[in-house]
Amino acid sequence: MKVTVKKFKSGERYVFLLEEDGVPDFWVTHFVTQKLRMTKAATSIEQYLKDIKHLKRWEKINDRDLLDEIYNGKVPNRDDINKLKEHCSYQAKAVNDAPVNNVVDMGQFHLSKTQDKPTISKSQYISRIAHIAEFLHFIGKERVKHKPTAAELFDELDEMKTRLKSGKPKGKSKKVSLDKSGIADDVFEDFVEVAKPDSNYNPFKNPVVKFRNYLIVQVLYETGFRCAELLALRISDIGTETDNPTLSVVRRHDSKDDPRLKEPTAKTLGRAVSITKELRDLLNTYIKVHRADTKVAKTHPFIFVSHKDKEGHYQSGQPIIQQTINDIFNSIKAVNLERFWAITPHSYRHYFNDQLSDTIDEEREAVKQEVKRLEQAGLHEEAKQYANENTITDQRELELRAELNGHSSLKSGEIYLKRTARKQAQKIRKKMQAKMKHKVEGDHHGS
Incomplete structure (x- = not known):
């Protein structure tokens, strides 16, 4: 079957x-x-x-x-x-x-x-x-x-x-999965650095492929998109506002325009996510120069296409598939497997949410300091009003996370708090170790 x-x-x-x-x-x-x-x-x-x-x-x-x-x-x-x-x-x-x-x-x-x-x-x-x-x-x-x-x-x-x-399967062995939630931020940053076209460590040879692959990694890095959302991006999904560049996720199931049998579809709700002007400009360059250089690309609206020297099953200009992204990540991981072993396309979604947590914490601290300043100036009513209008509550954080991730349920965002909790636990543990009275001393080998 x-x-x-x-x-x-x-x-x-x-x-x-x-x-x-x-x-x-x-x-x-x-x-x-x-x-x-x-x-x-x-x-x-x-x-x-x-x-x-x-x-x-x-x-x-x-x-x-x-x-x-x-x-x-x-x-x-x-x-x-x-x-x-x-x-x-x-x-x-x-x-x-x-x-x-x-x-x-x-x-x-x-x-x-x-x-x-x-x-x-x-x-x-x-x-x-x-x-x-x-x-x-x-x-x-x-x-x-x-x-x-x-x-x-x-x-x-x-x-x-x-x-x-109900219940668990009889005789089911315990399978320990490797926890990738503790990936350090600089590992994500180094992965993007290797993906840059001018990197000495970039594993790809074809200059056009280098450029396209870098854009794929950079989009995931900036937006936290799921792979299917990236694969489904169309040229029209690039925002046209000069000062507020965006990439939009649009739900388009059963598209006639998509030649792929396994159509990548958005699992989450549609949304527009802000990107840097630099990424917007590079995407437009890729579309106008490299994508336009393929005949097949003129027959469909999808941004990222294959670039092959010879025609074949995935001839030049066809929209890329999930395996293409997997291959890109595996090739970059092979540059330094010990450092990059836990990096996957989806892990950048967790990274995006971790950065969101850090930014929300910074906003909370800024509000707290401003409230403190107003109270010290004797402006107690103003301080209270400012706090009410600007404090990011736990409920508000989940709403922001849902908006940026396209979640229909606020509970869906809770999973992305795990990496942040892990990092905080590691920081607290290091502080505990610094206060320990008894630490390893000398050069003892049991002799």
């Missing part, structure tokens, strides 16, 4: 799960059409189908067909659910889908490379289970809704969904 994306004439990207014979799976297609198509982007639907494919792999290994079983009145029981949960904790590449005996001991899974049973992250697991539960629950009800026992089966399907989404 494989997940594939087709682009319709309307511009809509439709995602299919194809059977071995190349025919779309009927019930999966029904699920996409009835449940996902109107509310989910193609990229989100694709992830749903990858997770459902993982379910299908479990069915093949165990010689099961859960939807047929549900139709015949047998809803997955607690034991089925526990085994399915364990299966969902494994990476897709770790499980060989060759069928074995009728009943499978999940501890004896055939693994593709290792017996260590590599697992996915907690967030991936939760998402995978939720997608599978939603699919089985919705299609299960679709299949039995005309049966005399429909009401009873509906209750069992509700219970199945609750059990699937």
Whole structure:
């Protein structure tokens, strides 16, 4: 089975799960059409189908067909659910889908490379289970809704969904993820320095590619955009105000103008983000000089394009894809892997929010000092009014963060406070160490 994306004439990207014979799976297609198509982007639907494919792999290994079983009145029981949960904790590449005996001991899974049973992250697991539960629950009800026992089966399907989404997978190994939240500011700055076209350490050879790659890094550095937002930038998204240059994120799903099958779409709300005049001018230079030098670029409105000497699958002038940005970052990281190992395109979004936190703290301190000055001058009412009008409260900080990041929920900004908290904790710890009475002394080697 494989997940594939087709682009319709309307511009809509439709995602299919194809059977071995190349025919779309009927019930999966029904699920996409009835449940996902109107509310989910193609990229989100694709992830749903990858997770459902993982379910299908479990069915093949165990010689099961859960939807047929549900139709015949047998809803997955607690034991089925526990085994399915364990299966969902494994990476897709770790499980060989060759069928074995009728009943499978999940501890004896055939693994593709290792017996260590590599697992996915907690967030991936939760998402995978939720997608599978939603699919089985919705299609299960679709299949039995005309049966005399429909009401009873509906209750069992509700219970199945609750059990699937509750608790942790049995036997799921603990996977320790590397925490990248403590990246020092100067590491981010040095990464941008290496990306500059005139840097002696810049790993790229083609001058045009050097220039384009630097602009990509600089845009992420200045705006905190997600990669999909950067990939979807159009020439018209560059603000025209001379003294207030901006780049705008605009939600344009199922665009006819985008030749890419995997259309990059904005996950967050649309917004205009201020950029420096220097970046605005360099973007215009890139568009007018280098982008305009490619024929294909004239057929679409996207800013960043590929630059190849020979025509091919990604011939010169086509809008770049996610892999292009990944390759750019990996090449720059290789210049000093020990220093840059934790840098990713998305980490600049965290960096942007960390700088926002610092700036907000500076604003708060400036307001505090002005209030103090007014009070010392005996202007108590003025001080109170100034504080009321200018103090950035915690609520106001989340509102500012939501505005700049395009979040629809204020809670979405809370994740970006982690880096700031980590840095503050490190500063406090260093102050604690400076006050320690007993410190390492002398040159002791146990002799």
